Amino acid sequence: MTYLVSSATDKEGDYTYKGTQGTCKQSSYSGVTKLAGNGYYSVSANSQSALTSAVGGRPISVLVDADDAFQSYRSGIISNASCGKTLNHAVLLVGYGTNYWIVKNSWGTTWGESGYVRLAFTGNDSGTCGV
Numbered sequence: 001m002t003y004l005v006s007s008a009t010d011k012e013g014d015y016t017y018k019g020t021q022g023t024c025k026q027s028s029y030s031g032v033t034k035l036a037g038n039g040y041y042s043v044s045a046n047s048q049s050a051l052t053s054a055v056g057g058r059p060i061s062v063l064v065d066a067d068d069a070f071q072s073y074r075s076g077i078i079s080n081a082s083c084g085k086t087l088n089h090a091v092l093l094v095g096y097g098t099n100y101w102i103v104k105n106s107w108g109t110t111w112g113e114s115g116y117v118r119l120a121f122t123g124n125d126s127g128t129c130g131v
Helices: 002-006 048-055
Strands: 060-064 089-096 100-104 116-120
Touching: 048 060, 048 089
Parallel strands: none
Antiparallel strands: 060 089, 089 100, 100 116
């Protein structure tokens, strides 16, 4: 996050994920945006209330366990029992409903609910899929 405050980055559409072996094309992009001001802050670990406060009005970068339950997700709300807690995939927490987080994944709109997943609230612990 410190890098994103001090360095311009490219839009996803300008540097799309291809899912193949290759070399970085960093030199062909100039960067179009930076995080404004401080641009970020850390949220206390294992605190649903802190995360709920933080996501109000802004997306939050979080990690999840992208295990089989996550990878095969189509729709509905993934429960705590369905998913592991080994954090291995970065996603964007964009909001919440009455009993779940709304998370945007980077795997495109054909995955999940048009590129999003709903993860059940679990209270103040590591969260569904380790959120």
